[in-house]
Amino acid sequence: MKFIFCLFFSTIISGCQKENLNKLIPIANDPVTITKPEIDISKTNQKAKEALEFCKAKNFNTDFCILIDMSLHSGVKRFFIYDFKKNEISQQYLVGHGCGTSSWSDDDTKENPSFSNEDNSHLSSLGKYKLGARGYSNWGVNIKYLMHGLEETNNNALKRIIVFHSWEKMSDDEVYPNGSPEGWGCPTVSNNAFKEIDPLIKNSKKPVLMWIYK
Numbered sequence: 113m114k115f116i117f118c119l120f121f122s123t124i125i126s127g128c129q130k131e132n133l134n135k136l137i138p139i140a141n142d143p144v145t146i147t148k149p150e151i152d153i154s155k156t157n158q159k160a161k162e163a164l165e166f167c168k169a170k171n172f173n174t175d176f177c178i179l180i181d182m183s184l185h186s187g188v189k190r191f192f193i194y195d196f197k198k199n200e201i202s203q204q205y206l207v208g209h210g211c212g213t214s215s216w217s218d219d220d221t222k223e224n225p226s227f228s229n230e231d232n233s234h235l236s237s238l239g240k241y242k243l244g245a246r247g248y249s250n251w252g253v254n255i256k257y258l259m260h261g262l263e264e265t266n267n268n269a270l271k272r273i274i275v276f277h278s279w280e281k282m283s284d285d286e287v288y289p290n291g292s293p294e295g296w297g298c299p300t301v302s303n304n305a306f307k308e309i310d311p312l313i314k315n316s317k318k319p320v321l322m323w324i325y326k
Contacts, residue, residue, distance in 0.1 A: 132277020148288050151187045159325060160194045167321055178322040180207055180299060185214060186222040187288030194260060205305040206283055209233040210297035229268050234296040239266035241322040243276060243313055252278025255302050255310060274298055278306035
């Protein structure tokens, strides 16, 4: 009888120890899956269709245009060279936007940038632009293109010295979930990207459309 009691008591103690031990073992949390934002091809194609009609009406280049979708995270490629002849994106790159009141060259507004046409806002402006004269830049590969804002949302671009140029801080590859460095409103690409884009603009016999939209 004494043996049975001891065995029973030992079983209870052992069970409690196992239960307490189980309580001490942490349960691993499920890993958080980060989904990288993707291009909305349908939206891009619709924008390209509208862009082509605009280019035909304004006697702009109808071989290609530049589309910049600011609704995308700045760590993914959202600068598109759109080939009107093939009805597709031929090249895509990272592009920076304006920091506003946030820190220059950081990525504080990578997910949800603000936009403005006001001088000293340090923000990018939405709308259609005619890429103008090619000139010297203090940044990147030392080349820039003037940007003539064609709408009420961006018609102060020249006064604000908003130009298209490269920046050595910009990456060639996507950096998501990090964002691209933010400047004072100019659409900036990497040096290597600019070297690929520059000949297209430079050799165009008609003005090239750049459309920044959200």
